[in-house]
Amino acid sequence: MDDGWSGVPARVRDWAIALGAAALLLGTGLSGESPGRDSDLLGYALLAVGGLALVARRRAPTAVLAVTALCAVGYLAAGFDVLSVPYLIAVYGAVRAGYRTLTAAASVSVLVMLHLTALVLHDGPAREALAQARHVLEVAWLIAAFAAGEALRQAEQRADEAERTREATAQRRADEERLNISRELHDSLTHQISIIKVQSEVAVHVARRRGEHVPEALLAIQEAGREATRELRATLEALRDDDATSPRGLDHIAELVEQTSRAGLETTLMIEGQRADVPAAVGRTAYRIVQESLTNVARHACAATASVRIDYRTGSLAIRVDDDGKATPDTVATPGLGLLGMRERVTALGGRLRAQPRGEHGFTVQAELPVERIS
Secondary structure (H helix, E strand, C coil), X not given: CCHHHCCCCHHHHHHHHHHHHHHHHHHHHHHCCCCXXXXXXXXXXXXXXXXXXXXXXXXXXXXHHHHHHHHHHHXXXXXXXXXXXXHHHHHHHHHHCCCHHHHHHHHHHHHHHHHHHHHHHCCCCHHHHHHHHHHHCCHHHHHXXXXXXXXXXXXXXXXXXXXXXXXXXXXXXXXXXXXXXXXXXXXXXXHHHHHHHHXXXXXXXXXXXXXXXXXXXXXXXXXXXXXXXXXXXXXXXXXCCCHHHCCCCHHHHHHHHHHHHHCCCEEEEEEECCCCCCCHHHHHHHHHHHHHHHHHHHHHHCCCEEEEEEEEECCEEEEEEXXXXXXXXXXXXXXXXXXXXXXHHHHHCCCEEEEEECCCCCEEEEEEEECCCCC
């Protein structure tokens, strides 16, 4: 019903359908023979309300189903035998939303109420009364609306399942590629870097034992070897962090903050919002952001305190890590592997990441991760 309107906003579509249905019912009621009763005004009002109720068919499909049903019974009682197009649309919307049993029960009840209303209030033969009730709601049209809603619901379910399957396949391939990369890095780099690190430390040790001046270049090589070893170890741990290795998540951030505090950096954790379950990928990314941020603070920021804030929002999870280190607004941040890795993780989930100096001094890392479409 909505596929041909793909370029039109949903609210505009709903109003167009509601106004069109109301105009159709009023036009049919006005063009037919007037019942000639005092209840004419009420009947016309029910015809209009039945159509306009469709404006809320997406937000409250069951409520719209009830309103259109009552309007159909009401204007039949007022003497208008107009096909209840709004109720058919409401049946389609409710079934599409997954309320199959409720819609079936409501439709049976509406059919019974329409026939009883026609029999009680119609002055002519019973056959004419029943025919009048059928004019308001034909069983064939009702079945067709139910079948159309169910068909589209199943089609959307299949599409969602196919999308989840594609995402799972892509995630599995990414995990396999990540593990392959970690193996290649381990085999090709770890041994060579370890040799550089050991040889440079031996050279520095020997020079100092002999009382010789240690060249600055040799000290730089020693420090670079240590830093490369740490970075490589952290990179390999991140690459191997998949579902099969008991990955860390939101539940482990408090432990991480406690470890950082014990190591000498006073760190606090604040959790805001109504805590809710989030996809595993979001939890892993949140943990890695906090871990890498605190690691950078401990290594480079010369900070005394740091704070971690986790904010559960509607449709997203926000993470913020602040420190009171030496960074200033004039500091030019050089993105390292850790920051690049964080940005890639956040971008892969469709989120946003900001990392920059704050205020007079200190650094802040902010990330917002969507949680609605990730599974």
